[in-house]
Amino acid sequence: MFSDIGALEVVALVILALLIWGPDKLPQLIQDVSRFIRRIREFSDNAKQDIRSELGPEFKDFEFEDLNPKTFLRKQLAENPDLKEIQELRSSFDLRKEIDEVADAVKGKTLGPAAGSVAGPAAAGAATPDLLKKRDPSGGYERPPFDADAT
Structure with missing residues (x-):
């Protein structure tokens, strides 16, 4: 739950708790919080056991x-x-x-031509034509006009 809290954050929280509750009330507060967490865990474990017992023996590995x-x-x-x-x-x-x-x-x-090497259209030459360009009658390639309504 608190795996991403570092030592500096813990020290800052302890100092903040000392400033808010004071050194005389802090031990009692820690005991109350730990007792509350223990009761919640017991309640959760009892609820899980009740559900497992109600499901029957075929769900014992559930x-x-x-x-x-x-x-x-x-x-x-x-x-x-x-x-x-x-x-x-x-x-x-x-x-x-x-x-x-x-x-x-x-x-x-x-x-x-080399496997894994990336080259631009000029370096590729006529061996790998750009399929997005239409062929010009003079032998060159020209990119077709973009039609925003068509897309």
């Missing part, structure tokens, strides 16, 4: 954390051996690479 959809799916994908193909497909699919390739194509960059 965990309330499994009610979170992300946790449930992660657990099912990890335990099911039939879903190995999905895991292999997921590991082979690199969305960032695909997005970068599409973004480069939209910006007018094309892949050069």
Whole structure:
């Protein structure tokens, strides 16, 4: 719950608590807060036990954390051996690479002769024509006009 609070923040909170409640009332306040948290945990544990006893013996391994959809799916994908193909497909699919390739194509960059090298349209030459440009009768390429109503 408080995993992202550092030592400096804890010291600042302690000093603030000393200034607000004073050194004589602070120990009693800490005892009251800890007693309150303990009662809430006991109430939660009793409620979980009551639900488990009402569900019956077939749900003895039921965990309330499994009610979170992300946790449930992660657990099912990890335990099911039939879903190995999905895991292999997921590991082979690199969305960032695909997005970068599409973004480069939209910006007018094309892949050069060397694998993985990115070159502009002038460096690519006639080997990789820009498909967004229409062919000019003289042999050159001209970009078609943009029609905002068509899109």
